[in-house]
Amino acid sequence: MEVLKVEQLSQSFGGLSILEDISFSIGAAEKVALIGPNGAGKTTLMNVLSGFIPPRAGRIYLLGNDVTRMPSHRRVSLGLSRSFQINTLFSHLSLLTNVLLAIQGVQATRYQMIRPITAYKENFDKARELLELVDLWGERDSPITTLSHGQQRQVEIILALASKPRLLLLDEPSAGLTSGETGNLVHMIRNLMGDSTVFFCAHDLDLVFSMAERVVVLYYGQIVAQGTAKEIQNNPKVREIYLGVEQ
Amino acid sequence: MIWRVSKEQKKRLLRFAPHMVIGLLLLTLPIYTDLSIISLFNKILIYGLLVMSLDLLVGYTGLLAFGHAAFFGIAAYTTGILIKHYHVLSFWLSAPAGVLMAVLAAFVFGVIALRASAIYFLLITLAMGQLIHGIVRTSARPLGALTGGSDGLGGIPYPDLGFSFSFSPNSFYYFTFLIFIICALLLYWITKSPFGYSLQGIRESEIRARTLGYNTWLYQYISFIIGGLFAGVAGVLYVHYNGFISPEGVGMGASGLLWLMLIMGGSGTLWGGFIGSGIILSLQYFVSGFTPARWPLILGVCFVGIIMFYRGGILPPLTLLWKKMSHDGSLKG
Amino acid sequence: METVAINLLNGIAYGMVLFLIAAGLSVILGLMGIVNLAHGVIFILGGFIGLATARSTGSFLLAVLAGAAGSGVIGLIIERGFLRFLYKQDLPQVLVTFGFVYIIGNLLLWIWGARPRAAFVPTYFAGSVAIMGFYFPAHRFAVIAVGVAFGLGLWWLQEKTKLGAIIRAGMDNAEMVSGLGINLTPINIGAFFFGSAIAGAGCVIGVQLFGSVTFDAGVDMLLVAIAVVIIGGVGSVQGALLGALLIGVIDTFSRVYLPVIAEYTMYLVMIFVLTFRPSGLLGRKL
Numbered sequence: 028m029e030v031l032k033v034e035q036l037s038q039s040f041g042g043l044s045i046l047e048d049i050s051f052s053i054g055a056a057e058k059v060a061l062i063g064p065n066g067a068g069k070t071t072l073m074n075v076l077s078g079f080i081p082p083r084a085g086r087i088y089l090l091g092n093d094v095t096r097m098p099s100h101r102r103v104s105l106g107l108s109r110s111f112q113i114n115t116l117f118s119h120l121s122l123l124t125n126v127l128l129a130i131q132g133v134q135a136t137r138y139q140m141i142r143p144i145t146a147y148k149e150n151f152d153k154a155r156e157l158l159e160l161v162d163l164w165g166e167r168d169s170p171i172t173t174l175s176h177g178q179q180r181q182v183e184i185i186l187a188l189a190s191k192p193r194l195l196l197l198d199e200p201s202a203g204l205t206s207g208e209t210g211n212l213v214h215m216i217r218n219l220m221g222d223s224t225v226f227f228c229a230h231d232l233d234l235v236f237s238m239a240e241r242v243v244v245l246y247y248g249q250i251v252a253q254g255t256a257k258e259i260q261n262n263p264k265v266r267e268i269y270l271g272v273e274q
Numbered sequence: 275m276i277w278r279v280s281k282e283q284k285k286r287l288l289r290f291a292p293h294m295v296i297g298l299l300l301l302t303l304p305i306y307t308d309l310s311i312i313s314l315f316n317k318i319l320i321y322g323l324l325v326m327s328l329d330l331l332v333g334y335t336g337l338l339a340f341g342h343a344a345f346f347g348i349a350a351y352t353t354g355i356l357i358k359h360y361h362v363l364s365f366w367l368s369a370p371a372g373v374l375m376a377v378l379a380a381f382v383f384g385v386i387a388l389r390a391s392a393i394y395f396l397l398i399t400l401a402m403g404q405l406i407h408g409i410v411r412t413s414a415r416p417l418g419a420l421t422g423g424s425d426g427l428g429g430i431p432y433p434d435l436g437f438s439f440s441f442s443p444n445s446f447y448y449f450t451f452l453i454f455i456i457c458a459l460l461l462y463w464i465t466k467s468p469f470g471y472s473l474q475g476i477r478e479s480e481i482r483a484r485t486l487g488y489n490t491w492l493y494q495y496i497s498f499i500i501g502g503l504f505a506g507v508a509g510v511l512y513v514h515y516n517g518f519i520s521p522e523g524v525g526m527g528a529s530g531l532l533w534l535m536l537i538m539g540g541s542g543t544l545w546g547g548f549i550g551s552g553i554i555l556s557l558q559y560f561v562s563g564f565t566p567a568r569w570p571l572i573l574g575v576c577f578v579g580i581i582m583f584y585r586g587g588i589l590p591p592l593t594l595l596w597k598k599m600s601h602d603g604s605l606k607g
Numbered sequence: 608m609e610t611v612a613i614n615l616l617n618g619i620a621y622g623m624v625l626f627l628i629a630a631g632l633s634v635i636l637g638l639m640g641i642v643n644l645a646h647g648v649i650f651i652l653g654g655f656i657g658l659a660t661a662r663s664t665g666s667f668l669l670a671v672l673a674g675a676a677g678s679g680v681i682g683l684i685i686e687r688g689f690l691r692f693l694y695k696q697d698l699p700q701v702l703v704t705f706g707f708v709y710i711i712g713n714l715l716l717w718i719w720g721a722r723p724r725a726a727f728v729p730t731y732f733a734g735s736v737a738i739m740g741f742y743f744p745a746h747r748f749a750v751i752a753v754g755v756a757f758g759l760g761l762w763w764l765q766e767k768t769k770l771g772a773i774i775r776a777g778m779d780n781a782e783m784v785s786g787l788g789i790n791l792t793p794i795n796i797g798a799f800f801f802g803s804a805i806a807g808a809g810c811v812i813g814v815q816l817f818g819s820v821t822f823d824a825g826v827d828m829l830l831v832a833i834a835v836v837i838i839g840g841v842g843s844v845q846g847a848l849l850g851a852l853l854i855g856v857i858d859t860f861s862r863v864y865l866p867v868i869a870e871y872t873m874y875l876v877m878i879f880v881l882t883f884r885p886s887g888l889l890g891r892k893l
């Protein structure tokens with residue numbers, strides 16, 4: 028069964044069509060990239076997939092479930108997770124609290140009102156695991172605002188990973204990172220999401236081709252090409268869109 | 275036998291030392307003070323609980339609730355009306371009824387208000403508070419006869435607990451203290467629970483919380499109702515304490531005063547609500563001794579001053595100081 | 608029939624006063640995002656200053672100008688002396704204005720005392736005007752006339768002048784306007800001053816409807832003004848007029864026919880509007 032199946036998805040804003048007739052699917056453990064020039068509709072697609080905007084037409088299936096009109100938080104409990112292009116963290120809370128909340132997000136105990144959060148030792152252990160992967164365990168008590176941009180970006184990804192999602196959506200994961208930091212990020216994602224399904228959009232084509240097995244190309248809201256990384260690299264239409272793509 | 279206290283336990287004790295000292299002082303108050311001070315602290319406890327319930331909404335969940343006094347008033351009026359007009363004298367009936375009405379109001383108001391966000395939420399909760407204010411102030415029949423209109427509802431005695439026990443100002447003070455402790459502890463446990471931390475996450479970033487799996491509307495709604503519940507408890511205590519409730523305790527002025535107390539003590543700290551209540555009411559007590567007519571002016575000046583120069587209130591710097599001294603912090607792994 | 612007509616005219620007159628107080632609040636909110644909770648006491652302050660001026664000079668015109676000036680200056684002090692330093696912090700700004708409700712309200716009490724100040728009706732507004740077989744007080748007509756004149760003036764400013772265009776743009780997207788090189792600060796300050804001044808003048812003129820004004824009416828007026836702004840739509844002058852007339856008429860009629868809900872009908876309307884049409888009847892879409 029496909030992890031994600033999108034059928035004829037359309038979205039418009041006012042009279043302007045942002046997404047038109049988008050159809051594709053992603054199988055288990057696939058790493059698929061979404062590329063396209065600015066304004067192609069990548070973030071809109073991410074927002075529709077994660078449940079922030081309802082589509083005008085079309086259907087979305089997550090692990091066989093029709094989630095087209097499902098609110099965001101319920102998609103998460105089905106196994107979806109998402110990171111944002113701009114760091115969207117719990118700013119004034121400590122790093123540890125951020126991670127704990129992420130881990131807790133898919134647990135029933137998140138409604139628990141009487142026992143203190145510190146009683147859930149397993150979550151603390153999980154948080155430790157995650158933070159040690161990015162060497163941030165030492166910073167666990169610092170408020171997010173004191174971390175560097177690169178560190179915050181890593182936290183952004185960590186939070187999305189904390190729920191052990193079946194489908195991970197990454198919106199421009201390397202936004203604002205140096206090439207060194209991007210390399211670390213790729214490394215981290217590869218290690219943590221070895222056999223999980225990832226759908227990410229990015230501008231950095233090096234990142235795309237080092238992580239993605241398949242690529243979907245979006246141009247003015249329409250899919251103009253789909254295929255393996257190699258196929259896309261050699262696709263003349265894609266070359267045309269991306270003047271100056273490196274060989 | 276030497277009692278060995280572990281380092282962990284020592285740290286825990288240290289963190290609660292100020293609470294215990296204050297608790298002890300409050301407990302022994304009647305021994306070394308007179309009736310007017312007892313009455314003042316009785317009021318501080320009641321308003322403390324009320325502001326703490328507001329803090330859950332404002333400080334923890336990030337909801338700009340500007341009509342919170344309405345729940346307080348609804349409970350106070352309900353209990354008062356039941357006792358005075360319907361002769362429901364038993365505390366065990368009139369008190370839960372009062373709290374229940376407050377909770378019902380929260381159920382209804384919450385659904386409506388949570389359709390709005392930020393400044394519109396503020397205005398709609400303000401409107402709801404004024405709606406209740408208008409309802410209890412109107413002198414038109416049949417409401418006016420029940421509520422007493424702008425004159426208010428008076429002649430409410432101390433609670434009738436049943437077993438031929440009658441309250442005195444001292445014993446009612448302890449009664450208030452007991453209920454305050456229970457409610458404060460419940461609120462404290464809520465803020466330290468997974469639910470409580472989730473509320474804080476929602477306050478920081480609703481989008482992030484939703485993408486992590488939190489049904490943010492539900493959390494905000496539940497927190498709104500819990501806030502209304504404890505405000506209702508404060509209302510019931512108040513009507514017995516004061517013997518009298520009037521529309522002044524319900525409208526924008528009253529809700530605004532709560533905000534003042536919350537800001538003074540520090541929002542998002544829970545105990546700050548109690549401290550803020552203590553500061554403002556004590557200030558009012560002393561100022562009333564000299565220039566009672568100028569109290570609102572002084573209050574306004576203090577408020578503007580606090581906002582202009584330090585928006586965190588008084589408690590956070592004290593908390594920071596205490597944390598530094600006891601090497602404690604937020605969640606430790 | 609006669610009573611309906613009289614009540615209608617009364618409602619319209621009341622609505623005009625509400626328009627004067629709400630227009631300023633709406634523009635300030637739309638332009639600067641500030642809910643000036645002190646707007647109600649500024650309104651009352653203008654009334655007090657105006658009435659005191661009328662008592663000593665005997666001139667109604669001077670009274671209106673004095674009321675406007677007084678309110679405008681106080682508004683200016685609050686904005687330049689306090690709100691300016693809380694730039695872009697919505698909540699602290701609202702709270703500061705709330706503090707001023709206490710300060711100004713108590714100052715009014717201190718300076719003028721608790722006795723209601725009686726309205727000053729100039730001789731040229733005394734008497735009644737005959738309309739369709741019944742008599743209606745002339746000064747109330749004057750209120751309606753002032754309201755209409757003010758509305759027309761504002762409309763002309765908003766639609767036909769460059770300043771109006773800038774203000775409308777500023778309400779939609781302040782950053783864009785600054786980005787175009789237009790300095791919005793003097794405009795914001797001006798809006799705050801004039802919004803407050805108009806409210807002050809409105810009180811001097813409108814007091815004739817109430818007969819008298821007391822120092823603690825500020826909170827009530829503020830809430831009515833907020834209700835008008837919400838119902839009519841933030842930042843919209845036409846909305847403020849529509850909302851004001853609606854509230855004025857509904858309030859007047861409910862006091863006569865349904866007194867039990869008269870005290871709070873407008874809050875019900877406000878909640879209704881906020882629930883189903885948060886941008887108000889004529890407001891800009893959120």
